Amino acid sequence: MADMLRRPGPSRGQKKRSSPMAFWAWIVVPLLIVVAWKVAVLVVLGMLPTLVALIIDRRPEKYAAYCVGGFNLCGLVPWVVKLFVDGQSSVALQHIMTNPFSWLVIYGAAAIGWLVFSWTPELVLRMTAFRDRQEIASLQKRQETLVEEWGPDIIPPRAEEF
Template identity: 30%
Template structure:
């Protein structure tokens, strides 16, 4: 697929979003205000990480939206007005709730792999120490000759033809 075709198919994905924003701005401006402010981490992640692993942005958007939806529920419950939307946005706990989902997503996407890598590195170092202990015990038991014997190439005699009886 050429780059022109890729850019055209990528642009098609934005059309429904733009229609939603346009209609929402006309019919439900308070919802769009809270939604736009709450989804800022996902928007930044979308454009700041172009070489992303497939699915990371979808995960970020889903968890960010999970944090924004309760704020929208409070907005609709308290009276769907622009003043209520601005009151919600002035509450730090609403910001914590909205951006908390994005924070969880960021930890899951970027923090967990780092923690797992560190765990595997520690595990590998412990395994190396166990192997070194085992090697030193073998040297004590069999002597230093075992090191010289291990340097012999096992495949050295495989290709030689043996006389048939």
């Protein structure tokens, strides 16, 4: 019984295989921190709303982190590009970090991600309900046409109760 409840994974003598993405992350991230630490600082501070979404979302799929992270990254990219274009100087980083407009764009994009994440289920529900009402109206119209053509005897007694 205990074997059935155990999660599938490597046996006791086997090593767990890591993904190539994890391998590259362990190589690229430290290299990025050493080579372009100013970009790393901007990305870490700019992606804080995504980290919060990752921590807050209890679902294993982490849909909030994907949605907020996508929008957050879109708001951050122009400033990262600006930092690269300006030569990754301390003055350029200081200008971006002290500019309220840059933070408004970065965190505003993350806020839009939160809005999309929270409003999408309601929007889908309303669109589905509208489509269902249209389908019911179409079927009722078809039913009336069939009743006119074949007579009221084709409607079962139970269908008349609805």
